[in-house]
Amino acid sequence: MAVVEEAASHERFLRLAIELAEARVRAGGGPFGAVVVREGGIVGTGFNAVVPLGDPTAHAEVQAIRDACATLGAYRLDGCALYASCEPCPMCLGAIYWSRLGTVYFAGTRMDAAAAGFDDARFHQDMARSPAERTIRLIRLLGDEGRRPFTLRLAKPDRVLY
Numbered sequence: 347m348a349v350v351e352e353a354a355s356h357e358r359f360l361r362l363a364i365e366l367a368e369a370r371v372r373a374g375g376g377p378f379g380a381v382v383v384r385e386g387g388i389v390g391t392g393f394n395a396v397v398p399l400g401d402p403t404a405h406a407e408v409q410a411i412r413d414a415c416a417t418l419g420a421y422r423l424d425g426c427a428l429y430a431s432c433e434p435c436p437m438c439l440g441a442i443y444w445s446r447l448g449t450v451y452f453a454g455t456r457m458d459a460a461a462a463g464f465d466d467a468r469f470h471q472d473m474a475r476s477p478a479e480r481t482i483r484l485i486r487l488l489g490d491e492g493r494r495p496f497t498l499r500l501a502k503p504d505r506v507l508y
Contacts (some may be wrong), residue, residue: 378406382414390414
């Protein structure tokens with residue numbers, strides 16, 4: 347019985363993420379919604395706000411992570427799960443890793459998103475290449491100077507551990 351209840355709980359949160367995405371579409375936005383859950387309670391929600399905010403990082407998952415971090419007063423979301431209306435893009439996956447979310451549940455796939463005009467296949471392909479072969483050039487300059495902030499940080503006994 348507990349497994350059935352757990353599945354129903356996951357489906358309930360995922361349906362909420364889908365509802366957020368649908369509401370956003372009705373309001374003229376992108377079709378993505380996300381919910382962050384901790385111990386059975388919602389601690390963050392988000393929807394695609396790229397166009398209204400003029401912010402290419404304002405994806406539903408990132409917005410939900412920001413909301414959850416503000417709610418919990420923390421930069422880590424250990425013990426939390428994210429429910430997304432669609433499979434996260436590479437940028438959102440990066441935010442998921444950095445926030446230490448443990449599990450992601452999603453409904454639509456990246457192929458579903460591509461069919462609706464949100465094709466991130468080129469990002470996945472580019473990330474799989476070596477840095478020298480990527481479409482965005484990464485050029486290192488001032489290496490010694492660039493290490494100084496890290497040296498300073500390592501010398502601080504009260505540094506925050508990420």
